[in-house]
Structures are given as structure tokens and as C-alpha cells.
Amino acid sequence: MxxxxxxxxxxxxxxxxxxxxxxxxxxxxxxxxxxxxxxxxxxxxxxxxxxxxxxxxxxxxxxxxxxxxxxxxxxxxxxxxxxxxxxxxxxxxxxxxxxxxxxxxxxxxxxxxxxxxxxxxxxxxxxxxxxxxxxxxxxxxxxxxxxxxxxxxxxxxxxxxxxxxxxxxxxxxxxxxxxxxxxxxxxxxxxxxxxxxxxxxxxxxxxxxxxxxxxxxxxxxDPASPLFADEGPASILRGTLNEADASGLRTFTTDKISLLVRAGSARSGEARVRVLARDVSVALDDPGRISIRNQLRATIVASTPIADQQQLLTAQLADGQALQIEVTAWSAERLGLNVGTEIWALVKSVALME
Amino acid sequence: MMFFKLPTVRLRLILLLVLTGLPSAWSWAESATVAAASSLRPTLDRIAEAYMEANPEDSITIIYGASGRLTAQILNGAPFDAFLSADTAYPAALFEQAPGTSEPVIYALGRLVLWSANHDVKGLALSGLTQDRFRRIAIAQPAIAPYGQRAREALEAVGVWAQIENRVVYGENISQVAQMSASGAADVAITALSLALQDGLAERPYALIDDSLHEPLAQSMVVTARGQHNNAARNFIKFMRHTVAADILVRAGFQMPVSGMAAGS
Amino acid sequence: MLGLSPEDWQAIELTLRLCLYTTLILLLLATPIAWWLASGRSWLRTLVQSVVALPLVLPPTVLGFYLLIVLGPLGPIGATLEQMGLNHLAFSFEGILLASVIYSMPFAVQPLHEAFSTLGRRPSEVASSLGAGPIDRFFSVILPLTRGGFIVAATLTFAHTIGEFGVILMLGGSIPGETRVLSVLIYDHAESMNYAAAHRLSAMLLIFAFVVLFVVYAFNRRFRTVRF
Structure with missing residues (x-):
């Protein structure tokens, strides 16, 4: 309609x-x-x-x-x-x-x-x-x-x-x-x-x-979107919030990806999470021994310079959703982060939008 | 602030006398305020002008109003030195109730006329009011206005009152009756000759009503208790019966009383 | 009864009838006018508002005289009625009713205008978004929320019409049972020095008016127009 x-x-x-x-x-x-x-x-x-x-x-x-x-x-x-x-x-x-x-x-x-x-x-x-x-x-x-x-x-x-x-x-x-x-x-x-x-x-x-x-x-x-106020660019991921497992952890999943979230007693079901671009880091290899538990495979589809020697990368996740990543221009150059590069996105923090 | 030191009480008293009382005493001139029935407007203005021409040292101020209201105001201390009523009852009441009021004197007799904005009433007799074209007949309220009372007397005398009573509408005074008919809302009015001769109504013909059909419409005047020592007021009341004033009154549609006519109610 | 003559009772009955009709007609008439006045700002509204308020300024006898001209057989309205085979309106109950409606108009329009302005458009918008049409909205939302304004408008109109004198005096012609209302009768009593009758009627009028006003204002304290 x-x-x-x-x-x-x-x-x-x-x-x-x-x-x-x-x-x-x-x-x-x-x-x-x-x-x-x-x-x-x-x-x-x-x-x-x-x-x-x-x-x-x-x-x-x-x-x-x-x-x-x-x-x-x-x-x-x-x-x-x-x-x-x-x-x-x-x-x-x-x-x-x-x-x-x-x-x-x-x-x-x-x-x-x-x-x-x-x-x-x-x-x-x-x-x-x-x-x-x-x-x-x-x-x-x-x-x-x-x-x-x-x-x-x-x-x-x-x-x-x-x-x-x-x-x-x-x-x-x-x-x-x-x-x-x-x-x-x-x-x-x-x-x-x-x-x-x-x-x-x-x-x-x-x-x-x-x-x-x-x-x-x-x-x-859009890195210049008026939707980004103080916290800078961010991504919205849509998926399903699942019930807590035996250890009390809750996951947010789509058909191909899974993230651990702190969701308290939020109602399970269809949900959104927000990931700030600056809360995502990039690794080129599987970062096995690392404290960050949310690790997602992704492919860079866009790279845009933004202010303060920063580079905004847009990466496509396995399920097709987009994830914004903010890195320094220096890192982007050193790691050769270009369109088409396959990466591990390390998500430090996920906010459930309840 | 020394200059503005208050004068002594005695000094102030003298000042007051000088400022208020003395000038008029020096010039010997007097002024009088005369209360008069509205129906005397503008005739009385002309008479006052004539008076002041003859007595340049006096000044006359006229306040117009309804006779009944003026009477009530005089009884309650209004600053009027003389009173010219549209009837004889109010001056008689003043004479009775306010000691010091002069004996009422008739200064004019009013005349009733038929007048219409809608129809030609020239030559119309009172009996003609039964015609269907006169759907609304305006007269003054008989209970409160002498012209209304006399109109009703005349209608009764020719024997048509009962027939037309349900077509009669009432004005509170003779001027309102004139307005009712001038607007065309009332088809015909029984009003005063003095009004029918005034600008605005004079363009239309009128029919004089035989004054033998009703008691005379005597209008009388008094010098009030307040004005009993006011020479201007007393002289003006005398002047009202002078030929100059009589001429003006007659031209304005009033008649002169036969001399010796009593003004008592 | 109460020392009143049949003439007095006739005038009282006539006056109450006049006041009742005037109030009913004016509430019907003033409501849409006041609503329109309160629903925006424009030169036309200012113009209408000023015209409605004119009777506050004009001396009643002047207003009465103009109405006499307009409603009499020579005036535009009176002449039209005559051509239609009806009677002109001067010196009739219908005539003084019309005069009262005009004369008391500001007393009905202004409290309602005030009530509607205070209320604003929001409640009506809310109701329309919930599927209520204009008439439904009026009775289910606007009327209950502006009841105070309606009570004040009706009371002032009624009371003001009771006291109406100058206009009726001129336009009515003081016909017993038709146009001779209480205020005119009291005036006649007083002018003919029948002070006892005048006092009796005046006292009644005074007490009646006071009781009505007191009851209404006391009642109305509980029903102020609700602000959104």
C-alpha cells in the first residue's frame, strides 16, 4: 500500500x-x-x-x-x-x-x-x-x-x-x-x-x-546522517531475541549470525540491536584468543573517509545486513582494508533496543 | 517651601469668598438653570435667546428631560431654579410637596394632530381611524403622558375607542409616538402639533384634532424653592407670558391660555 | 396573589416567555457563531465579532428606533414580509423577540466564544480521529467540556432579556399581553406615580434575578470549562 x-x-x-x-x-x-x-x-x-x-x-x-x-x-x-x-x-x-x-x-x-x-x-x-x-x-x-x-x-x-x-x-x-x-x-x-x-x-x-x-x-x-548525534555512526541489526540458556546468556540471532546480548528480562521475539561503529574492531585472521566474544564474518562493501583521520567501513554480514565500522585511516591503510576484503568484525558492545 | 506655607483659616475663608461669591455680586448679573419638558425643544431655546437679548446681563441654561423625571429630580435637590412642565400635574405636585415653590402658572396649551408617514391624513377626522389601512395607531401611554390621556379622551368622545383599542400602540411620551410614526412602523399617530411642525415631520400633512373633544392640554410652570430668590429665574418665568414669548410659542404650534385660566390640577 | 394585578401577571408571563424563547434561540444561534469565531483568526471574524458586540455600545432606544425602521412596513424586512402577505414585525411579540435576540446576542456569544477558545481544537480533533462526526463531537465532547460556558451564556441572556427596556419600549408599543413586558410595566407604574405597584414588581424582579444568578454561579463553580 x-x-x-x-x-x-x-x-x-x-x-x-x-x-x-x-x-x-x-x-x-x-x-x-x-x-x-x-x-x-x-x-x-x-x-x-x-x-x-x-x-x-x-x-x-x-x-x-x-x-x-x-x-x-x-x-x-x-x-x-x-x-x-x-x-x-x-x-x-x-x-x-x-x-x-x-x-x-x-x-x-x-x-x-x-x-x-x-x-x-x-x-x-x-x-x-x-x-x-x-x-x-x-x-x-x-x-x-x-x-x-x-x-x-x-x-x-x-x-x-x-x-x-x-x-x-x-x-x-x-x-x-x-x-x-x-x-x-x-x-x-x-x-x-x-x-x-x-x-x-x-x-x-x-x-x-x-x-x-x-x-x-x-x-x-550515511556517515553524515542527521540520525547520528553524539555517538557517531551506528548500525541497526534486525533479528530475534532468544530466551536465556542454562548459563543465563541470551542470544540475538538471524538466519546466519548470532550475537550475545545483555537483555535482562526483555521480551523475546523480534528485536533490534544497535551497534555503534566505534564499538567495532577489525581483524583479518580468526582472532581466537581474545576477550571479545561477538565475532562476525563480513566483507567490506564500502569505505569512506570521515573526520579526524577516521575511516568508516561498511561491511556486509553473512545474512546480508550491513555493519558500520569505524577505524583509523592509519589502520585501514596498514591492514589493507579495501572494498572486497574479508574480515572478522569484533563487536565490543551490542545494545538491545527495547 | 516657605512660599507655600498654608494660610490661616481666616485667610482661607476670605480667599474662598473672593473667588466664589464676589464676582457675581459685583457684576449684578444672574444666571438661572431652567428644567423643561423635552417637547419644548427647540422652542424654548428661541425664547431663552429672546430673553437674553432683552436682558444681556442674565444667563439662562436649559436642561431638557421628561417632566416626571425632572420633578423627581427637583424633589431630590436638583439645582434647577425654574421648571416648565408638559402638563399641570407635576408643577402642582411640586407646589404641594416643596415649600417655597411658586404657584403654578399655565404658559401654553398643546394641540393634538393626526400625522402619518404612510398615508395622506389631510382632512382626516378621528372617526376615520377605523379604516382598515390604519393597522397600528400610535398614541402616548394615557396613564403617564397627558397627550396620551387627551388623545384617548378625544377618541372616546367620537366613539371609536372601543373599536380601535386593539390597534393602538403606546409610546412612553409624545416624541416616541412621533418616532414610531415617522419610521412608518405605526401607520398613523396622534401627536402634538408642536412636533408636527418641526423639521422632519413638517414635510407631511397633518390633521388638527378638534380641541373641544378633550380637556385642555395645559402646560404649566413654577419657580422652584431653590430659585425663589433668583431674579433671572423669576424674570424668565414672567417673560414666558410676555408677547415675544407668546409669539414664538404660537408659531411653534402652541396656543395661549385664556387669561385667568387656573393652573391648578 | 402577592398583591399583583392580572395586568402584572400578564406582564410576568409575557416576560418569562420572551426570556425563554430568546435564550433558546440565542443558544442555537450563538453556538455556531462562537465556534466559528473561536476557530481561527481573520478579518471577517473580527468584523463579525464587532458587529455582534455593537448592542453593548448602542443606546437601547437608538437600537429600538433602527429596528422600528427596519422591521416596520416601510423597512426592508417589514416590507418583504408584507409582500409575502405576512404582517410586519413592529409592535408584535415576534418583533420584540427578534429585538431581544439581537440585543442579548453579545451576552450569549461572548461566554461561548471564551469557553470554546479555552477548550481549543484538540478535543474536537481527538474525537474526529476516533470516528465522531461534527454533531456527535458537539454532544459527546464539546458540550460536556464547555458546560460552564453554556450555563453562563444562558443565564446572562435570560437575565439581560428580563432587564431589557429601551428597545422594547420603542419597538413594542407597550401592548398588554403582546409587548408590554415587566420592565415596561414597572416604568409605567413608576411614571404614573403608582409607586406601590412599581416597588412590588421591582422587588420580585430583583429577588428572582438574584436567586437565578446566585444558583447558577454557585452551580457553575463546579463546572468550569476544562482546559486541555
Whole structure:
């Protein structure tokens, strides 16, 4: 399914000008600084702002084109706003069921029982809204949106207003919902961390325009990507987190590779890990006697000089996923690390993105 | 700060006298504030001008208002030296309730006319008001306005009141009646001749109503208790019965009372 | 009863009817106007806002006189009605009802405008994203969240209409049972020096108005417009 959108919207000094087609599978992040127009774009998609001449088409259904305009309530979308947006005159249960009741029975794919248990909402049912913490409110908002069984889920900076603890509380649920629900998600965010954790695709926006749209792996391969804030380039690997073995170790595996991870009590199943490029070293031979236990065979497919006499290598792992490696230019030259060189990648640290 | 040292109490008293009381005493000029019924506007302005031409040392200020309200204000200490009412009842009430008020004197008689913005009423008699074209007939509220009371008397005298009563609408005073008809909202009005002769209404014809059909619309005046020693006020009230003032009143649509007519209520 | 004459009761009944109709009509009318005013900024909105507030500034008798011209048989509205075979609106209950609606308009629009502005667009957007259409949204979200504003608007409109005098005096023509409302009757009583009757009615009016206002404001303390 594709979302095609065309909009030209001038407001005072600001011009939002977008004409794009987005693949609507998994999570698409609209990423950019605040004021770049990502929330405006979301509002046009949602139909909250009716911009003359705009076009919004999701798959087969025309939401806006010419004089045709489907109001928000007919678009069958779910919305989670940045700030708390629960209806204060209703309690938690009434909020959760507000949209469900208004969804035609034949459209209902999500049902209260399953959503309540999936988002662990049972203890909150019947509570007053002002008795909830920030994270709980967003969890209820998410559940409320899911219960309309939307064709598209729009998340407008759902974590931005939360403190670190609340973020940690809600992230697993957000991950869970975005990972294995069949609903495509558009996530508006300015946080590289959220993109790395959640996105399958990144739409980079700046000054009202879409700069480029990249799959998350491609986006991560660019050493100059705005997704790399302080920690420098990194790679995202997707795979499965397994249950702990007898010795308490947990592995993260794909069909060809296996990494040991520190995962605590994180739920097993589909998962992402992040590996910082500077946490990877290179060996040309099998480094048998060494403290680093995560060793992966790889082939260098790209080599780019970056700042400070550093070289960024992109290596392809056995399963086809890409791994970024940062080495000094001196090492690259001394070891002859060129495109095509087969190497051992020594991964010093793997962060599970939970 | 020595220059601004407070003068003694006695000195201040003298200063006060010099600043307030003395100048008028020196010039012998007097000023009077006269309260008058709104329906006298602008006729009374002309009379006051004529008075001040004849008595250049005096000055007359006129405050217009509804007669009933002015009466209440005078009873409650309003600074009016004389009062010209649109009727005789209010001056009589003042005379009774406020000792020092002069005996009321009638200065003019009002006349009723039929007037319409929508229809030609020239030559129309009161009995003609039963015609269907007069759907709304404006008169002043009989309970509170003398012109309304006299209008009703006249309508009763010609025997059409019962027939047209449900078509009558009421203005609070004669000016409002004039506005109701001038706007065309009321098809016809029974209003004062003095208003029918004024700019705005004078373009349309009117029909004078026989004054034998109702009690006279006497309007009387008094010098208030406050004005009893004010020469300007007393002279102005006298001037109202002078031929100069009488001429102006007659031209404005009033009649002069037959001499010796009592002003009592 | 209570020392009131049939004439007084007639005026009371008429006044309550006028106030009730005015309040109902104005709530229906002012809600969309206030919503529109609160939903953005434009020159047209400023213009409408100013026009709505005009009755606050115009002396009532002036407003009454203009209405008399417009609604009378020579005025645009009155003439149109006459051509349609209907009666013009001057000196009729419908006429003073229309006048009251115009005259009390700011008292209905402004509290609602304030309530809607405070509420903001978010609750409505949330509800529409959950599948609620405009009317559904109004009754399930906006009305419950701005109940305080509606109570204040209704009370002020009702109370202001009770006290309405100048406009009705001019436009109504003081016809018993049709346009002679309580305030006009009290005025007539007072002007005809029937102070006892005037006092009785004024006292009743005063007590009634005070009780209504007190009850509503006491009640309303519990239902402030919720801020998002």
C-alpha cells in the first residue's frame, strides 16, 4: 500500500511543499527539527487541516483530491498526539471505548480484551484521567487509537512530552504495537533514538520539504546522517531475541549470525540491536584468543573517509545486513582494508533496543 | 517651601469668598438653570435667546428631560431654579410637596394632530381611524403622558375607542409616538402639533384634532424653592407670558391660555 | 396573589416567555457563531465579532428606533414580509423577540466564544480521529467540556432579556399581553406615580434575578470549562 501526498501550503513565512509517495508498510518516521513541517504534514494527512489543492491518497482510498475531501472521522485512522489528549470528562474505560463504539462492527479487527491485555491496561480501567501518569496516559491514547482498528496509525511525537522513566515505561508497548500489528504507522519525531528503535523508513524533512526518503539501513549507512548525534555512526541489526540458556546468556540471532546480548528480562521475539561503529574492531585472521566474544564474518562493501583521520567501513554480514565500522585511516591503510576484503568484525558492545 | 506655607483659616475663608461669591455680586448679573419638558425643544431655546437679548446681563441654561423625571429630580435637590412642565400635574405636585415653590402658572396649551408617514391624513377626522389601512395607531401611554390621556379622551368622545383599542400602540411620551410614526412602523399617530411642525415631520400633512373633544392640554410652570430668590429665574418665568414669548410659542404650534385660566390640577 | 394585578401577571408571563424563547434561540444561534469565531483568526471574524458586540455600545432606544425602521412596513424586512402577505414585525411579540435576540446576542456569544477558545481544537480533533462526526463531537465532547460556558451564556441572556427596556419600549408599543413586558410595566407604574405597584414588581424582579444568578454561579463553580 502506498500513501501519496501532494501539498503546497503557505502560512506567513513558512511554506510546506511536498509531493511524495511513501511505501506504507511498517513504521515510516517523519524526521526533522522542530518547525520543519513534519507535524503540518501529519495534519494534512489526517485531514485536521484542510489545505486547498492538496492531494492525499492511501492505497485505493482517496482522502483528498480536487474538491473531494474526506473528513478525519471518515479516514479510519488512529492518532496519538504529543501531549495528553484524553477526554477529561470521560474515565479511562470510556476513553478507550469512545472510538471502538464508533467503529462499524464489520471494521473491527482489534477488540477491547486483546488490546487491554496487550497494553496492560486492565489496572487502569475505570480510573479518572487525572489519576494517570504521563506514560499511562499515552498508553491509554495508544490503546484508544488501536481500538478504532485504523488503516493507518499516526503518532505525533508520542514520547516527546514524557520524562525518561515514562518513556521507558511505554516504549515496549509502542515497539510491540508497531512491530507486529499489520497497521502501517507514521511516526513524527525529532529524536534519532526513536527513529533507530522504531522506524523501518525515514523521511528526512527540512524547511517544509522532504529532503529524501531512505530505508532505515540506508539511512544508517550515511556517515553524515542527521540520525547520528553524539555517538557517531551506528548500525541497526534486525533479528530475534532468544530466551536465556542454562548459563543465563541470551542470544540475538538471524538466519546466519548470532550475537550475545545483555537483555535482562526483555521480551523475546523480534528485536533490534544497535551497534555503534566505534564499538567495532577489525581483524583479518580468526582472532581466537581474545576477550571479545561477538565475532562476525563480513566483507567490506564500502569505505569512506570521515573526520579526524577516521575511516568508516561498511561491511556486509553473512545474512546480508550491513555493519558500520569505524577505524583509523592509519589502520585501514596498514591492514589493507579495501572494498572486497574479508574480515572478522569484533563487536565490543551490542545494545538491545527495547 | 516657605512660599507655600498654608494660610490661616481666616485667610482661607476670605480667599474662598473672593473667588466664589464676589464676582457675581459685583457684576449684578444672574444666571438661572431652567428644567423643561423635552417637547419644548427647540422652542424654548428661541425664547431663552429672546430673553437674553432683552436682558444681556442674565444667563439662562436649559436642561431638557421628561417632566416626571425632572420633578423627581427637583424633589431630590436638583439645582434647577425654574421648571416648565408638559402638563399641570407635576408643577402642582411640586407646589404641594416643596415649600417655597411658586404657584403654578399655565404658559401654553398643546394641540393634538393626526400625522402619518404612510398615508395622506389631510382632512382626516378621528372617526376615520377605523379604516382598515390604519393597522397600528400610535398614541402616548394615557396613564403617564397627558397627550396620551387627551388623545384617548378625544377618541372616546367620537366613539371609536372601543373599536380601535386593539390597534393602538403606546409610546412612553409624545416624541416616541412621533418616532414610531415617522419610521412608518405605526401607520398613523396622534401627536402634538408642536412636533408636527418641526423639521422632519413638517414635510407631511397633518390633521388638527378638534380641541373641544378633550380637556385642555395645559402646560404649566413654577419657580422652584431653590430659585425663589433668583431674579433671572423669576424674570424668565414672567417673560414666558410676555408677547415675544407668546409669539414664538404660537408659531411653534402652541396656543395661549385664556387669561385667568387656573393652573391648578 | 402577592398583591399583583392580572395586568402584572400578564406582564410576568409575557416576560418569562420572551426570556425563554430568546435564550433558546440565542443558544442555537450563538453556538455556531462562537465556534466559528473561536476557530481561527481573520478579518471577517473580527468584523463579525464587532458587529455582534455593537448592542453593548448602542443606546437601547437608538437600537429600538433602527429596528422600528427596519422591521416596520416601510423597512426592508417589514416590507418583504408584507409582500409575502405576512404582517410586519413592529409592535408584535415576534418583533420584540427578534429585538431581544439581537440585543442579548453579545451576552450569549461572548461566554461561548471564551469557553470554546479555552477548550481549543484538540478535543474536537481527538474525537474526529476516533470516528465522531461534527454533531456527535458537539454532544459527546464539546458540550460536556464547555458546560460552564453554556450555563453562563444562558443565564446572562435570560437575565439581560428580563432587564431589557429601551428597545422594547420603542419597538413594542407597550401592548398588554403582546409587548408590554415587566420592565415596561414597572416604568409605567413608576411614571404614573403608582409607586406601590412599581416597588412590588421591582422587588420580585430583583429577588428572582438574584436567586437565578446566585444558583447558577454557585452551580457553575463546579463546572468550569476544562482546559486541555
Amino acid at each position: 502506498q500513501l501519496s501526498i501532494k501539498v503546497e501550503w503557505r502560512r506567513e513565512q513558512f511554506l510546506l511543499k511536498v509531493a511524495e509517495q511513501f511505501e506504507m508498510t511498517g513504521v515510516t518516521a517523519l524526521f526533522g527539527r522542530s518547525g520543519c513541517g513534519k507535524t503540518s504534514l501529519l495534519r494534512v494527512i489526517a485531514g485536521l487541516d484542510r489545505v486547498r489543492g492538496a492531494e492525499v491518497v492511501l492505497g485505493e482510498s482517496v482522502w483528498q483530491q480536487g474538491s473531494a475531501f474526506k473528513p478525519t472521522e471518515q479516514r479510519r485512522l488512529g492518532l496519538v498526539f504529543q501531549e495528553h489528549s484524553l477526554l477529561p470528562h470521560l474515565d479511562v474505560t470510556e476513553n478507550l471505548l469512545y472510538g471502538y463504539k464508533r467503529t462499524r462492527p464489520e471494521h473491527r479487527r482489534q477488540h477491547p480484551e486483546q488490546v487491554f491485555s496487550r497494553l496492560e491496561l486492565e489496572p487502569l480501567l475505570g480510573r479518572r484521567i487525572d489519576q494517570l501518569s504521563g506514560g499511562q496516559r499515552q498508553r491509554v491514547s495508544l490503546g484508544r487509537a488501536l481500538l478504532t482498528s485504523p488503516d493507518l496509525l499516526l503518532l505525533d511525537e508520542p514520547l516527546a512530552a514524557l520524562d525518561t522513566q515514562s518513556k521507558r515505561d511505554i516504549l515496549p508497548f509502542l515497539l510491540d504495537v508497531t512491530r507486529d500489528s499489520e497497521v502501517p504507522v507514521i511516526l513524527v519525531t525529532h529524536s534519532p533514538d526513536e527513529v533507530q528503535r522504531l522506524a523501518d523508513r525515514v523521511v528526512f524533512m527540512d524547511q517544509g520539504r522532504v529532503i529524501r526518503t531512505l530505508a532505515i539501513e540506508q539511512a544508517m549507512a
